Amino acid sequence: MRIDLHCHSDVSDGTRPPAEVVRRARAAGVDVLALTDHDTVAGWEEAASALAPGMTLVPGVELSCHQDGQSLHLLGYLFDPSAAELAAELARIxxxxxxxxxxxxxxxxxxxxxxxxxxxxxxxxxxxxxxxxxxxxxxxxxxxxxxxxxFTRDWIGAGGRAYADRYALDPVRAVRLIRDAGGAAVLAHPRPRRGPAVADAVVERLAEAGLAGIEVDHPDQDGAARERLRDLASALGLLVTGSSDDHGALTGDRIGCETTSPDAYAALLDAASGEPVTG
Incomplete structure (x- = not known):
């Protein structure tokens, strides 16, 4: 079973419609796909309608968060999108x-x-x-x-000439919102090759708040970063996930280039009350 738990469509900043994302996942041999668009669940219905027999869709979202001026992202899975507080925060973002x-x-x-x-x-x-x-x-x-x-300081990179800041959630609160809505939260790509790393102390606080896992196997994290994250996940009792973080043409249509183990996926399902959608 091939499981990719982080993909984007053009309802946020991907380049492919949700249905095409699902079709491309099937062509790449992916059996379980999570659609995790930024701060929106708008693509879930279209993605579910495109599932082939035997495929599974994990409804998700990538939540924008800030910690001490640093941007970080949380993946939320299998939550109730009608949960009032979470829905209100998504709309505000x-x-x-x-x-x-x-x-x-x-x-x-x-x-x-x-x-x-x-x-x-x-x-x-x-x-x-x-x-x-x-x-x-x-x-x-x-x-x-x-x-x-x-995405440089010449233009719209952080601190750049045309850059503008935005509202984002405190990550501890975001974990709790996802959990209160019946979902499971995973910290997305915390050790990218470019950009600041999420400090271990922050991950520890998120784990105390109910974080379910860490996205370890990610195209933008090198071998040393992955090894350190696996050790951290083990020490904190967190799941290890793997995902392509595909954005369509922007990332070279890389669905399925990184995957999550079936055991970690099963544990993620156990951590949430929502159900995936099967084709």
């Missing part, structure tokens, strides 16, 4: 994403970049407008050659 993206567009235009809010909104098919949509508009406008080039 999405609303602030729009404000942030519009601010970045205004700042880029002041810098002479010919991007428009209308084009950014077209690129963001769903509710969760993000920096990748702004970056793609910058590529189209000829301001940068690649999306990665936009």
């Amino acid at each position: 999405r609303d602030d994403r729009v404000v942030r993206a519009r601010t970045m567009v205004d700042r880029l235009r002041a810098l002479g970049v010919d991007v428009t809010w209308e084009r950014v909104r077209e690129l963001a098919r769903g509710e969760a407008v993000g920096r990748p949509h702004v970056a793609r508009a910058m590529v189209e406008a000829g301001a940068v050659r690649t999306v990665d080039e936009a």
